[in-house]
Amino acid sequence: MVKKNLIIICLLFLGVSTAFSEKIRVGVLNGPSCVPVAWLIENVKQIDDSVLSFERFSDAQSLLPKLIKNEVDIGFLPPNVAAKVYNSANKAIICCGITGKGNLSIITKDGKTSRFSDLRGKTVYVAGQGATPEYLFKYLLGKNGIEIDSANGTSLNFSVPTAQLVPQLISGKIQYALVPEPFSTIAQMKSSDVKSTIDLQKEYEFFTGKSDSYPLTLMVVRKSFAENNSKLLDAFLAEYEKSYEFTLKNPRITGELCEKNDLGLTMQVVSAAIPKSNYTFVSSSEAKDSVEAILSLFLENNPSSIGEKLPDQDFYYVSKINDSVLSN
Numbered sequence: 001m002v003k004k005n006l007i008i009i010c011l012l013f014l015g016v017s018t019a020f021s022e023k024i025r026v027g028v029l030n031g032p033s034c035v036p037v038a039w040l041i042e043n044v045k046q047i048d049d050s051v052l053s054f055e056r057f058s059d060a061q062s063l064l065p066k067l068i069k070n071e072v073d074i075g076f077l078p079p080n081v082a083a084k085v086y087n088s089a090n091k092a093i094i095c096c097g098i099t100g101k102g103n104l105s106i107i108t109k110d111g112k113t114s115r116f117s118d119l120r121g122k123t124v125y126v127a128g129q130g131a132t133p134e135y136l137f138k139y140l141l142g143k144n145g146i147e148i149d150s151a152n153g154t155s156l157n158f159s160v161p162t163a164q165l166v167p168q169l170i171s172g173k174i175q176y177a178l179v180p181e182p183f184s185t186i187a188q189m190k191s192s193d194v195k196s197t198i199d200l201q202k203e204y205e206f207f208t209g210k211s212d213s214y215p216l217t218l219m220v221v222r223k224s225f226a227e228n229n230s231k232l233l234d235a236f237l238a239e240y241e242k243s244y245e246f247t248l249k250n251p252r253i254t255g256e257l258c259e260k261n262d263l264g265l266t267m268q269v270v271s272a273a274i275p276k277s278n279y280t281f282v283s284s285s286e287a288k289d290s291v292e293a294i295l296s297l298f299l300e301n302n303p304s305s306i307g308e309k310l311p312d313q314d315f316y317y318v319s320k321i322n323d324s325v326l327s328n
Contacts, residue, residue, distance in 0.1 A: 023051045024236055027063045027075040030056050030264030032182055033100055033217045036279050038257035040243040047235045068092055073225045078131060079291055080298045080306050082220050086315050087307025093220045096237060096317050098287045100217035101278040103181040104133055106198040110175060113197045116144040119154045124176045125165055129158035130305060132216055133178055135297045140200060143207045169194065182273035189272065213278060214294040230320050244281045247274060284316040
């Protein structure tokens with residue numbers, strides 16, 4: 001131990017960073033965002049000399065304090081939440097890449113609804129006030145010339161919790177809901193009368209001229225961890241990419257792993273939803289344009305939701321290995 005301490009002191013004196021972590025602590029959100037992590041949880045227990053551990057959280061607000069207090073190293077957050085923490089907490093966390101792109105749709109039993117214009121005079125129950133579904137939906141309504149909360153427009157209602165949207169739609173208590181995957185898949189599995197009628201991703205791509213969808217989920221890392229453990233972080237990102245690729249190729253096995261590891265979704269739901277969930281892995285160096293595009297909608301609607309400004313260049317982690325390995 002004395003010899004090890006002497007080596008560390010000498011290296012620090014020489015200006016060499018040695019803060020190597022003996023454990024990689026990953027925080028995952030139970031539900032759809034953790035699906036691509038299932039293979040990793042099951043098969044990768046250690047990276048180099050560092051033990052890989054996973055802690056599950058019910059939502060981003062439960063995960064955030066652990067990241068800020070240095071109790072979790074890597075996590076998964078909505079883009080606006082990650083940006084707000086970066087801007088307001090001394091750049092405590094940075095972006096490693098995009099792990100989930102847009103998968104929002106309008107679900108309804110109304111077989112006559114197929115276009116935004118069909119939503120005039122209707123009330124749509126939205127999953128996620130102050131989050132991507134709200135601001136993206138408002139943006140697309142505006143682009144389609146539809147006023148919000150007016151007699152001939154579309155009313156937005158946030159009174160129903162996301163988990164209750166599907167049962168209330170099926171029971172007929174509500175007629176239209178804006179939901180992400182896997183809720184659309186769950187609704188259609190439970191009732192053949194429910195249809196996914198409007199694909200918000202296609203609308204977004206049409207009006208923005210982008211051939212790529214917007215990000216719904218980012219992988220983030222504590223900035224100090226990234227600075228002191230860049231090679232270890234790169235190795236983790238490479239393992240994550242393997243897990244993501246396995247997810248796309250093996251929906252049923254991934255569903256079984258999610259169920260086995262208590263990740264909040266059944267095998268049937270996961271395997272059916274994966275093809276529609278738009279999982280991806282885009283390295284941070286390739287992610288900036290699409291991240292800024294979606295954050296600009298937040299900035300326009302509610303600047304405080306991202307910390308009053310777009311994150312600067314330092315928000316995007318620069319990998320030490322070839323970005324082509326970490327991009328898809």
